[in-house]
Amino acid sequence: MGGRWKASPSLPVSPSCRKGPKGNSLVIEHVEGELKVYDNPIGVMTNSPTFDWHLTNLRNYVSLSPNNPRPVTVEGVKGTGFGQGGGMLGLPGDYSPPSRFVRTVAKGIMTISIDQPPVYKDVTNTAKPYTLPKEVYPEGKP
DSSP states (O other): OOEEEEOOTTSOSSOEEEEOTTSOEEEEEEETTEEEEEEOTTOOOOSSSOHHHHHHHGGGGTTOOSSOOOOEEETTEEEOOSSTTGGGTTOOOSOSHHHHHHHHHHHHHHOOOOSSOHHHHHHHHHTOTTSOOGGGSGGGOO
């Protein structure tokens, strides 16, 4: 969408995310006095900076993967990872809004599909930032 509308003083200033009945999601935020509305295909948002900035920033993390990296051999020496979760090497660990956004998106690609409402999965997975998801283990077994 990415449309622009003049902001109304009666509308809330903080950004918000709205989900439709089919699971589609929008982000609504005020930027420099204008109301901006974005399609939100990933269903994640945070308070700062703007949503379009976060989508661009995700390009810094395209190498993140739920899979462990494959061993490499250089000059006859085989190098392997130190354990499970190596595909997420480079995932930011601080609590700034950009880092929280990236971690939440990453957790989304690592989340097991369980019979829980999506909001429950989001809250429980975000609340456990140091628990390794089942997918980082070979064959899904810890």
